[in-house]
Amino acid sequence: MAICIPPFYIGQEIIAIKNHSQGFFKKGDEFIVTGIIKTCCSFSVSVGITATTDEGQCMRCGAIYKLNSESLFNSHCFAPKIETDNFISMKEFTLKQLEYIGAN
Numbered sequence: 001m002a003i004c005i006p007p008f009y010i011g012q013e014i015i016a017i018k019n020h021s022q023g024f025f026k027k028g029d030e031f032i033v034t035g036i037i038k039t040c041c042s043f044s045v046s047v048g049i050t051a052t053t054d055e056g057q058c059m060r061c062g063a064i065y066k067l068n069s070e071s072l073f074n075s076h077c078f079a080p081k082i083e084t085d086n087f088i089s090m091k092e093f094t095l096k097q098l099e100y101i102g103a104n
Ligand SMILES: [Zn+2]
Pocket: 039, 040, 041, 042, 058, 059, 060, 061, 062, 063
């Protein structure tokens, strides 16, 4: 199995980039990472949402793993919030460039 670096760190502000299949969060919801765990096939994060069961299941291979008190979610459901801010400022920058071109 390839070694990979956790996509987030504990305490990081993240934003949901998709709706959760069971409605635990919606795209655009913001969270703070409370834990990050390497499960069998991917990284899972907890974001302060209380678990409704005491076991989680890997979406890819079906392996069962124990939950403590918080639900775990696939890290692919989230993006760092700071990158979203950077993206917005890049867009603003581009718009300013367009204004400049337009003025000439
Ligand atoms: Zn798996």
